[in-house]
Amino acid sequence: MHISFENVSYSYMRGSPFEKQALDHVNIKIASKTFTALVGSTGSGKSTLMQLINGLLLPTSGQVQCGDFRLHRKSKRKEVKPLRRKIGMVFQYPEHQLFGATVEEDMLFGPKHLGLDVERVRKRLPKLLDVVGISDEVLPVSPFNLSGGQMRRVAIAGVLATDPEVLILDEPAAGLDPAGHRALLDVLKDWHDRHGLTTILVTHDMEDAARYAEEVIVMGTGGKPLTSGAPLQVFREAELLADIGLATPPSVRMVRALQKAGWDIDNLLMEPEALAAVVAEQWASVKEEG
Numbered sequence: 001m002h003i004s005f006e007n008v009s010y011s012y013m014r015g016s017p018f019e020k021q022a023l024d025h026v027n028i029k030i031a032s033k034t035f036t037a038l039v040g041s042t043g044s045g046k047s048t049l050m051q052l053i054n055g056l057l058l059p060t061s062g063q064v065q066c067g068d069f070r071l072h073r074k075s076k077r078k079e080v081k082p083l084r085r086k087i088g089m090v091f092q093y094p095e096h097q098l099f100g101a102t103v104e105e106d107m108l109f110g111p112k113h114l115g116l117d118v119e120r121v122r123k124r125l126p127k128l129l130d131v132v133g134i135s136d137e138v139l140p141v142s143p144f145n146l147s148g149g150q151m152r153r154v155a156i157a158g159v160l161a162t163d164p165e166v167l168i169l170d171e172p173a174a175g176l177d178p179a180g181h182r183a184l185l186d187v188l189k190d191w192h193d194r195h196g197l198t199t200i201l202v203t204h205d206m207e208d209a210a211r212y213a214e215e216v217i218v219m220g221t222g223g224k225p226l227t228s229g230a231p232l233q234v235f236r237e238a239e240l241l242a243d244i245g246l247a248t249p250p251s252v253r254m255v256r257a258l259q260k261a262g263w264d265i266d267n268l269l270m271e272p273e274a275l276a277a278v279v280a281e282q283w284a285s286v287k288e289e290g
């Protein structure tokens with residue numbers, strides 16, 4: 001599903017003395033089936049943008065086009081509901097949203113709430129748990145008897161159970177150890193690829209943006225995007241990123257160093273194995289030269 005923000009502004013507590021403009025005439029296009037990373041410093045409006053996509057918030061002015069759905073200031077709740085069915089949102093610390101007596105009850109909550117065929121979804125639960133690396137033996141267990149990492153995977157499997165066309169991931173791996181962080185994002189990227197989703201990953205981690213995204217959008221201060229494009233193109237604007245407190249990821253610094261050394265590796269960043277091979281080769285030649 002393609003998503004576009006057309007001149008979208010959003011203010012919290014509009015009309016009150018505490019009014020706060022979070023977005024200021026934003027124009028963004030996200031192509032269908034792309035994996036996009038949304039990066040930016042704290043308070044730059046990333047979460048606000050994500051909540052405008054599924055109509056949790058409506059624009060103060062301008063419009064958001066999501067596939068055939070057009071959201072604007074006067075959109076009605078009943079117009080937004082069919083869109084919500086197509087959008088899966090994984091918030092930070094999704095395990096905090098578990099509350100069911102059993103894992104099965106929790107995983108069926110979203111599908112039930114969206115009016116999906118619950119019996120059909122129930123049959124898919126073991127497969128969905130398998131995707132996130134958890135045995136279906138946990139289905140009758142209380143989610144609160146699981147470890148924090150397992151709870152998070154269950155919560156994410158519950159979102160996948162709703163079969164979304166668009167997946168919004170708001171720092172889904174926050175707080176996990178590095179191996180767990182990478183493993184979880186690998187699962188989600190794999191799901192994205194296999195199901196042809198449109199995925200938006202909100203992250204502070206520039207290495208994740210470089211590794212997983214085809215497109216990066218950088219939010220600046222003042223509720224406006226600063227720049228966007230393919231990861232390498234965006235990370236070339238290193239000074240721009242430094243200005244808003246974001247560092248160029250180490251992998252990109254390494255690519256630059258290799259480019260300076262004469263390697264033609266512009267596309268290698270998206271191919272970690274090929275990049276590793278180039279690094280190993282260069283390392284061997286350095287050792288040979290003594």
Ligand SMILES: Nc1ncnc2c1ncn2[C@@H]1O[C@H](COP(=O)(O)OP(=O)(O)OP(=O)(O)O)[C@@H](O)[C@H]1O
Pocket residue numbers: 012013020021022040041042043044045046047048049
């Ligand atoms: N419910 C709210 N009421 C008032 N102001 C809010 C509310 N939510 C967010 N804001 C303000 O709107 C601006 C954008 O916030 P938003 O949460 O979208 O930023 P963010 O980029 O997601 O930040 P973070 O990376 O810290 O999650 C900030 O200045 C924030 O203080």
